[in-house]
Amino acid sequence: MISALVIDGDQILCEKTATDWLPFGLNIPASSDDHKLSVMESEEAVNSEGFISLHPTDHGQNQAKNLKAQSSDRISAAVSLDYLRARHLTVPKSASFIPFRKLIMSLPTAYYQDLSAAMQLLRWQAHTRFCSRCAAALTPHPSERALLCANCKLTHYPRIQPCVITVVTRANPQTGVTQILLAHHHRYGKPDTDPQYGLIAGFVEVGESLEQAVQREINEEVGLAVSNIRYLGSQQWPYPSNLMAAFQAEFDSGDICVELAELSHADFFDITDLPKIPSKGSIAFEIIQQVIEQDRHSV
Numbered sequence: 415m416i417s418a419l420v421i422d423g424d425q426i427l428c429e430k431t432a433t434d435w436l437p438f439g440l441n442i443p444a445s446s447d448d449h450k451l452s453v454m455e456s457e458e459a460v461n462s463e464g465f466i467s468l469h470p471t472d473h474g475q476n477q478a479k480n481l482k483a484q485s486s487d488r489i490s491a492a493v494s495l496d497y498l499r500a501r502h503l504t505v506p507k508s509a510s511f512i513p514f515r516k517l518i519m520s521l522p523t524a525y526y527q528d529l530s531a532a533m534q535l536l537r538w539q540a541h542t543r544f545c546s547r548c549a550a551a552l553t554p555h556p557s558e559r560a561l562l563c564a565n566c567k568l569t570h571y572p573r574i575q576p577c578v579i580t581v582v583t584r585a586n587p588q589t590g591v592t593q594i595l596l597a598h599h600h601r602y603g604k605p606d607t608d609p610q611y612g613l614i615a616g617f618v619e620v621g622e623s624l625e626q627a628v629q630r631e632i633n634e635e636v637g638l639a640v641s642n643i644r645y646l647g648s649q650q651w652p653y654p655s656n657l658m659a660a661f662q663a664e665f666d667s668g669d670i671c672v673e674l675a676e677l678s679h680a681d682f683f684d685i686t687d688l689p690k691i692p693s694k695g696s697i698a699f700e701i702i703q704q705v706i707e708q709d710r711h712s713v
């Protein structure tokens with residue numbers, strides 16, 4: 415038997431612990447060709463559809479001891495729910511699929527990285543079935559985490575999309591209190607009683623540097639110019655497969671003019687009186703906390 419995470423779209427099979435829902439490794443038969451491939455050829459191999467070998471990050475290996483496997487094997491793979499169904503394997507009645515967004519509020523970073531990678535790889539594999547150059551069917555690459563076209567030999571690697579997310583700061587013109595720019599996006603729903611706000615973010619375009627993408631996104635979405643752009647950190651974000659590069663920038667000039675196709679409202683808010691912001695586990699939450707900490711230390 416091997417121990418595998420079970421993933422259905424953006425939901426992970428979990429079981430209830432005393433305090434929370436936690437992902438666990440489900441025992442699945444080790445006699446499948448998938449497992450032979452993963453052990454004999456490459457720990458990073460893409461195996462048959464719906465099965466991905468995992469090799470947790472170094473940091474993750476320590477954390478993985480806490481991830482409960484049904485057997486003594488460490489969790490070495492992730493499978494899709496369709497993979498289980500096709501083999502007439504069932505999940506325990508006590509287990510439940512929990513959305514990743516809900517799990518990241520409480521999971522340690524290492525879990526986050528491995529679960530996010532597994533979700534992205536399974537989705538990429540399911541969506542990458544034919545060669546984009548010659549349209550022949552793709553097969554697992556024998557030695558890399560990739561798919562190979564048997565016809566034209568083109569290798570297809572998993573794709574990630576770079577995005578920028580920026581916390582724009584200024585001093586409140588009346589009081590001097592540090593403020594951050596927040597926007598209410600249409601995807602958060604109607605801005606009713608307790609509206610959720612977020613930071614300005616967007617995809618990097620071909621030919622742009624990250625800093626140029628920061629300036630363009632802020633200009634397009636709220637009509638402001640910013641300066642003193644500084645890198646804060648990054649996070650993978652599996653919706654669908656983004657690498658979020660986070661920045662801080664200072665308000666430079668302009669009046670807020672909201673791009674109504676995407677946003678319903680945007681404004682500067684005192685950091686002492688913020689509206690509802692993205693939850694813990696997201697990089698937006700982390701970089702807003704960084705600004706709050708910076709401000710606390712500068713007083």
Ligand SMILES: [Zn+2]
Nearest residue numbers: 545548563566
């Ligand atoms: Zn091809």
